[in-house]
Amino acid sequence: MIFFTRQLQDGVQDDSGWTRRAGREWKRRAEVYRRYVAAIAPMVPQAVLRLCRETLHDAVVESVEQTSGTLILVMDVRGALGGFRGQRVRLQFTGVRGKINTRGLVGRWWLYQEPHLCSRARFSLHVLFDRGEIEIEADNLSIRRLNYGP
Numbered sequence: 001m002i003f004f005t006r007q008l009q010d011g012v013q014d015d016s017g018w019t020r021r022a023g024r025e026w027k028r029r030a031e032v033y034r035r036y037v038a039a040i041a042p043m044v045p046q047a048v049l050r051l052c053r054e055t056l057h058d059a060v061v062e063s064v065e066q067t068s069g070t071l072i073l074v075m076d077v078r079g080a081l082g083g084f085r086g087q088r089v090r091l092q093f094t095g096v097r098g099k100i101n102t103r104g105l106v107g108r109w110w111l112y113q114e115p116h117l118c119s120r121a122r123f124s125l126h127v128l129f130d131r132g133e134i135e136i137e138a139d140n141l142s143i144r145r146l147n148y149g150p
Helices: 006-011 017-044 044-056
Strands: 061-065 070-076 088-094 109-116 123-129 134-136 141-145
Touching: 006 017, 017 044, 017 109, 044 109, 044 123, 044 141, 088 134
Parallel strands: none
Antiparallel strands: 061 070, 061 109, 070 088, 088 141, 109 123, 123 134
């Protein structure tokens, strides 16, 4: 993460000891981030921009599947904030470069994401979880809403 780092996320928590200062820094970075995303938007797939706009904040990773060139995350979004709230969402990244360390990802809470340009793929998506973070370098993303139930 470049804009919304773990340190800053920890800083905006009430017990951090620097909540106000971190809050001001968060607002400053949020404005820079907004301008940054607007600048790179023509070069990033629309699904990535949609994911960043609608967000999965507080969604929980339900399952992970990784094969050569593909990463699939199924997210429980019932208690999440943002445009996907109340649903299950399947994120399928294709043209994935390298192997993403997904060990221990199931059960983690998705906090923030940042899209970036990447020299090895069409985009790089940085994701900050409640514990840890990942960077996904890929060519495409598809988002599909799923039903709950058996």
